[in-house]
Amino acid sequence: MGERERILHHLENEYTEPVRDPVWQHIFISPALLAIAEHAQFQKLDRIRQLGPASLVYPGATHTRRSHSLGVFHIARRMITILVRKGLAAGETPVSGVTREGVMAFLCAALLHDIGHYPYAHSLKDLDVEAHESLASRQILADFAPSIRESLGIDPRAVAAIIDHRIDYRGPENVSFYRSILSGVLDPDKLDYLNRDAYFCGVPYGVQDVDFILEEVSPDAARGISISRKGITALENLLFSKYLMYRTVYWHKTVRIATAMIKKAIAMALDEGSLRREELYGLDDEEFFSRFTESRFAGFRLIADVRTRALHKQVFRVPFDESNAAHRRLERVGERLAREAEIARDLSSVLGRRVPPESIVVDVPEHISFEIDIPLSDPVGPGNAAGLDASSVFGRLGGADFSRALRAISVCARREQDLVDAVGRFDLSRYLGR
Numbered sequence: 001m002g003e004r005e006r007i008l009h010h011l012e013n014e015y016t017e018p019v020r021d022p023v024w025q026h027i028f029i030s031p032a033l034l035a036i037a038e039h040a041q042f043q044k045l046d047r048i049r050q051l052g053p054a055s056l057v058y059p060g061a062t063h064t065r066r067s068h069s070l071g072v073f074h075i076a077r078r079m080i081t082i083l084v085r086k087g088l089a090a091g092e093t094p095v096s097g098v099t100r101e102g103v104m105a106f107l108c109a110a111l112l113h114d115i116g117h118y119p120y121a122h123s124l125k126d127l128d129v130e131a132h133e134s135l136a137s138r139q140i141l142a143d144f145a146p147s148i149r150e151s152l153g154i155d156p157r158a159v160a161a162i163i164d165h166r167i168d169y170r171g172p173e174n175v176s177f178y179r180s181i182l183s184g185v186l187d188p189d190k191l192d193y194l195n196r197d198a199y200f201c202g203v204p205y206g207v208q209d210v211d212f213i214l215e216e217v218s219p220d221a222a223r224g225i226s227i228s229r230k231g232i233t234a235l236e237n238l239l240f241s242k243y244l245m246y247r248t249v250y251w252h253k254t255v256r257i258a259t260a261m262i263k264k265a266i267a268m269a270l271d272e273g274s275l276r277r278e279e280l281y282g283l284d285d286e287e288f289f290s291r292f293t294e295s296r297f298a299g300f301r302l303i304a305d306v307r308t309r310a311l312h313k314q315v316f317r318v319p320f321d322e323s324n325a326a327h328r329r330l331e332r333v334g335e336r337l338a339r340e341a342e343i344a345r346d347l348s349s350v351l352g353r354r355v356p357p358e359s360i361v362v363d364v365p366e367h368i369s370f371e372i373d374i375p376l377s378d379p380v381g382p383g384n385a386a387g388l389d390a391s392s393v394f395g396r397l398g399g400a401d402f403s404r405a406l407r408a409i410s411v412c413a414r415r416e417q418d419l420v421d422a423v424g425r426f427d428l429s430r431y432l433g434r
């Protein structure tokens with residue numbers, strides 16, 4: 001039995017333990033990986049909601065990072081099985097260095113990719129804290145390494161390196177190949193979270209034809225996977241779905257306000273030295289809310305307000321203009337804190353009372369990629385740099401246009417009528433850049 005036949009036999013015969021899932025029905029996991037999934041740190045993901053404040057708008061959005069992680073593993077196993085089978089059918093080895101041990105490391109990485117994730121979705125994403133991929137790799141090497149060696153018989157450094165691209169891994173596994181599959185335009189993470197989030201929010205926008213998508217992918221030596229010309233429509237559907245989910249769910253006005261309030265509270269505490277960034281690592285949702293209270297730091301009142309849905313009111317909104325230097329500066333957390341403090345000081349003068357800086361929140365969503373950067377497995381004629389021709393709307397318009405359509409700067413104020421009225425009379429563009 002050759003190496004690829006050995007890999008295919010492993011993928012099709014050793015995943016025998018069923019986990020019932022509302023999105024994918026049965027997820028079959030191997031006894032060895034099930035031992036990893038039973039680790040206390042993986043179970044802790046059940047106490048971190050996948051969408052954080054989205055449940056304020058969509059009450060069903062209470063699914064967790066644990067269920068998402070199992071879903072990503074499920075899609076990853078299906079995808080790598082198809083890539084290996086197509087490689088065998090072609091009678092060639094399109095990707096060198098793919099081994100059974102490497103595939104096991106990849107599937108373990110898919111299962112553990114969110115093990116270092118922060119609580120409350122992406123509220124802390126652009127703060128001065130360590131990336132969750134880096135926290136995941138550290139946790140894998142510290143807490144999961146014995147189980148990975150014992151249960152899977154593989155090097156835990158390979159698992160960590162697939163998740164954290166900054167790790168320089170020089171083992172026999174083709175880590176770059178697995179990285180490009182796990183994190184790319186068409187990856188298991190997106191295929192699960194779009195479908196799962198749509199399911200639990202009760203909206204149709206994120207639903208994908210995963211069976212069709214997986215049948216149209218092929219292994220690619222340089223980029224991990226390629227897609228057939230026939231599959232371009234499915235890829236476009238995925239990117240349109242991502243756009244619509246951001247528009248209606250992830251960046252819904254109420255979700256953005258709650259996210260910005262959480263971010264402001266943590267940013268203020270870090271800036272004033274009332275919080276060390278290390279205190280944010282390894283927390284679940286309950287630990288987050290119980291540790292960061294107003295009795296410790298006044299700005300943490302924002303966190304309690306989010307939990308009780310005492311949300312600020314959006315009083316100003318303007319499209320983000322990338323050509324505006326003042327708007328670009330607002331992408332920096334420190335610049336936003338300065339502008340918020342300035343607005344609060346001026347409001348204090350107008351109202352004749354102190355307006356705390358946490359009463360004003362400036363929100364600037366991060367840039368979101370909608371690029372269609374994936375090669376074609378059956379190119380015909382000229383194409384763009386990614387191998388896709390002008391028949392794709394994403395190729396013609398460019399993914400940046402979709403991000404620009406979503407991004408807007410907003411100013412939110414605590415719901416005190418005199419404060420809201422006073423902010424409404426301010427020329428806020430003077431503070432934010434015209």
